[in-house]
Amino acid sequence: MIITSTLARIHLIAILIVMSTFAWASDPLPSWKDGQTKTRILQFVATVTDQNSEHFVPPAERIATFDNDGTLWSEQPVYTQLSFALDRVKTLAPQHPEWKSQQPFKAALENDMKTLSASGEKGLLELVMASHSGMSTDTFTTLVLEWFQQAQHPRFNRPYTETAYQPMLELLAYLRNNEFKTYIVSGGGIEFMRPISESLYGIPPEQVIGSSIKTRYEVKNGNPVLTRLGEIGFINDKAGKPVAINEHIGRRPIAAFGNSDGDQQMLEWTGASQGARLMMLVFHDDKEREYAYGPANGLPASSSGHFSQNLMDKAKKNNWTVISMKDDWKTVFPANN
Amino acid sequence: MIITSTLARIHLIAILIVMSTFAWASDPLPSWKDGQTKTRILQFVATVTDQNSEHFVPPAERIATFDNDGTLWSEQPVYTQLSFALDRVKTLAPQHPEWKSQQPFKAALENDMKTLSASGEKGLLELVMASHSGMSTDTFTTLVLEWFQQAQHPRFNRPYTETAYQPMLELLAYLRNNEFKTYIVSGGGIEFMRPISESLYGIPPEQVIGSSIKTRYEVKNGNPVLTRLGEIGFINDKAGKPVAINEHIGRRPIAAFGNSDGDQQMLEWTGASQGARLMMLVFHDDKEREYAYGPANGLPASSSGHFSQNLMDKAKKNNWTVISMKDDWKTVFPANN
Numbered sequence: 001m002i003i004t005s006t007l008a009r010i011h012l013i014a015i016l017i018v019m020s021t022f023a024w025a026s027d028p029l030p031s032w033k034d035g036q037t038k039t040r041i042l043q044f045v046a047t048v049t050d051q052n053s054e055h056f057v058p059p060a061e062r063i064a065t066f067d068n069d070g071t072l073w074s075e076q077p078v079y080t081q082l083s084f085a086l087d088r089v090k091t092l093a094p095q096h097p098e099w100k101s102q103q104p105f106k107a108a109l110e111n112d113m114k115t116l117s118a119s120g121e122k123g124l125l126e127l128v129m130a131s132h133s134g135m136s137t138d139t140f141t142t143l144v145l146e147w148f149q150q151a152q153h154p155r156f157n158r159p160y161t162e163t164a165y166q167p168m169l170e171l172l173a174y175l176r177n178n179e180f181k182t183y184i185v186s187g188g189g190i191e192f193m194r195p196i197s198e199s200l201y202g203i204p205p206e207q208v209i210g211s212s213i214k215t216r217y218e219v220k221n222g223n224p225v226l227t228r229l230g231e232i233g234f235i236n237d238k239a240g241k242p243v244a245i246n247e248h249i250g251r252r253p254i255a256a257f258g259n260s261d262g263d264q265q266m267l268e269w270t271g272a273s274q275g276a277r278l279m280m281l282v283f284h285d286d287k288e289r290e291y292a293y294g295p296a297n298g299l300p301a302s303s304s305g306h307f308s309q310n311l312m313d314k315a316k317k318n319n320w321t322v323i324s325m326k327d328d329w330k331t332v333f334p335a336n337n
Numbered sequence: 338m339i340i341t342s343t344l345a346r347i348h349l350i351a352i353l354i355v356m357s358t359f360a361w362a363s364d365p366l367p368s369w370k371d372g373q374t375k376t377r378i379l380q381f382v383a384t385v386t387d388q389n390s391e392h393f394v395p396p397a398e399r400i401a402t403f404d405n406d407g408t409l410w411s412e413q414p415v416y417t418q419l420s421f422a423l424d425r426v427k428t429l430a431p432q433h434p435e436w437k438s439q440q441p442f443k444a445a446l447e448n449d450m451k452t453l454s455a456s457g458e459k460g461l462l463e464l465v466m467a468s469h470s471g472m473s474t475d476t477f478t479t480l481v482l483e484w485f486q487q488a489q490h491p492r493f494n495r496p497y498t499e500t501a502y503q504p505m506l507e508l509l510a511y512l513r514n515n516e517f518k519t520y521i522v523s524g525g526g527i528e529f530m531r532p533i534s535e536s537l538y539g540i541p542p543e544q545v546i547g548s549s550i551k552t553r554y555e556v557k558n559g560n561p562v563l564t565r566l567g568e569i570g571f572i573n574d575k576a577g578k579p580v581a582i583n584e585h586i587g588r589r590p591i592a593a594f595g596n597s598d599g600d601q602q603m604l605e606w607t608g609a610s611q612g613a614r615l616m617m618l619v620f621h622d623d624k625e626r627e628y629a630y631g632p633a634n635g636l637p638a639s640s641s642g643h644f645s646q647n648l649m650d651k652a653k654k655n656n657w658t659v660i661s662m663k664d665d666w667k668t669v670f671p672a673n674n
Contacts, residue, residue, distance in 0.1 A: 060535075060541060137583060181543075190584070190587070191587075194587045198397075204397060205586065205587030205588055206518075206543075206585065206586045206587055206588065208587065212584060215580050215583060215584075216576070216580070217576040217577075217579045217580055217602055217606070218576075219605070223609060224579065224602070224605050224606050224609045226579060226580065226583050233584075239553070239554040239555075240554075242554045242561070242563060243552050243553070243554055243563065246474060246552060246563050247527070247549060247552075247570075248543065248585060249542065249543045250527070250528075250531045250542030250543055250545060251542055251543065265554055265561070268556070268561050269554070269561050272560060272561045
């Protein structure tokens with residue numbers, strides 16, 4: 001009995017050793033083409049996890065932050081959250097007959113993106129408030145989950161959750177396997193992303209930071225609820241990102257990933273501390289497989305996402321890596337289920 | 338060689354088995370007296386971690402939130418953060434000769450707590466802003482750490498970090514050993530607590546939620562900094578606590594611990610979801626070893642901490658446990674180093 005059990009233990013140990021060797025030997029980033037970009041990621045992780053390196057970082061301080069729209073998933077032809085808002089306005093329209101003649105709702109109901117775009121930030125804000133507030137946080141979560149279950153991306157004909165980028169999903173998992181804590185730091189709504197962040201990205205709700213609208217705690221018929229108010233709480237974009245990172249995490253990231261001018265300050269803040277740091281920008285130059293947009297691409301500015309020439313210059317000056325979707329990624333989206 | 342190494346492995350396994358058995362057999366809460374309160378904690382943890390229980394909670398959802406002042410450490414004779422503010426005002430006084438004749442600074446410099454208290458919320462806010470803002474977040478962290486290294490509690494003659502309650506330190510560790518994520522949710526300043534939360538409580542900065550003042554991201558001489566502004570960001574008290582829990586964590590706690598009226602809504606919010614829940618209030622009834630205060634104690638209201646008769650009634654009605662410091666705790670503070 002003792003001998004059998006000892007043999008079983010040795011066998012188990014052998015299996016564990018083989019498994020871990022295999023995990024290290026296999027490519028952790030199979031959807032990334034070999035080249036400078038991939039090498040830079042691998043070298044950075046090797047350095048900060050090497051106890052003998054002067055740039056070793058203890059696991060508790062391995063914070064990596066990711067923008068969401070255009071960095072982890074597609075943001076074209078419009079932000080996914082705007083699609084949600086437009087669909088929700090259509091659902092609510094029967095209760096609001098006045099919307100038929102009132103902008104920006106008229107444009108939303110008629111899919112008139114040109115007029116909608118012309119309504120500017122003020123118009124978009126009206127749409128967001130009409131579609132995102134006036135209910136409890138629990139109800140909003142349910143609405144978001146129901147929408148994701150049925151909505152389809154207009155070009156790729158797949159659920160929006162399947163417009164996440166396969167190489168970035170691999171990168172998230174690779175960092176976590178190396179004891180990084182991965183965070184989303186997005187201009188998108190915090191409560192729009194949280195219901196799907198865990199199943200989609202493996203990122204739990206407490207590691208999602210986003211823009212928010214104010215909530216109020218109230219006891220309704222003896223039942224405590226958080227009611228979503230028609231008032232902006234925080235805009236998590238540009239200089240707001242380091243502010244929110246400090247407020248939510250209280251540590252400075254050692255790696256940051258973005259794709260637009262809204263991410264510049266997050267990358268600056270990440271890069272401005274001592275030690276090995278990794279700052280990367282996803283560049284949308286792949287019209288065939290996804291989209292190509294942005295002035296730095298020699299292409300017109302897009303309503304969602306904005307990679308300016310100024311940002312490209314900053315990236316060069318600061319030695320931030322620009323990820324070419326066309327050249328650095330073998331595949332863009334996960335295989336269809 | 339092979340035999341030796343196998344024997345070494347078996348030896349290691351044997352040690353690990355003995356260690357884990359010991360850990361489970363020993364009392365995880367040695368500073369808690371046997372009785373209803375301790376039993377309730379142990380039974381709650383046993384229930385939510387039992388995969389065969391209908392009240393099993395997966396580790397990711399095991400969120401426990403703790404108020405800080407009066408719950409995890411002493412808040413008498415004044416809040417620790419107020420002691421910091423008063424010391425800092427004294428340090429800054431030479432640069433502000435006008436404070437000698439200007440309230441609330443005059444009272445602060447003269448240790449005139451009566452006048453200071455009479456200056457009310459407005460006066461305290463002025464003190465906090467003068468002592469907590471106008472520097473970078475990094476500088477503030479340094480000031481806080483330096484202060485904690487030399488400041489002493491006036492009655493207990495020990496560093497403020499050693500006025501943490503030994504039974505609560507054991508409770509935090511016990512919950513974490515059972516795969517809970519422990520959070521501080523305090524009315525105190527988030528950036529005042531974070532520099533010491535990890536070493537003192539084992540709670541990393543990203544699990545500290547508190548009141549905050551606004552910060553602004555700016556690049557000074559090419560160096561990005563977050564500057565602490567003289568403006569309140571968020572007051573994390575009363576109905577603000579569920580709001581902040583939702584914003585920071587995005588999950589509802591299954592256990593919540595407080596000691597004052599400021600914690601009522603956090604406990605309500607925690608208790609208002611389905612399943613086994615643990616809500617507890619530390620009651621300061623131990624004049625000998627710590628303090629006794631609060632109207633529910635038949636004692637005058639205290640400037641810091643406030644356990645009203647109304648809260649005591651709510652606790653009874655909602656079946657929240659009131660922890661008697663006198664009767665439930667064998668020891669109050671950690672043994673002197």
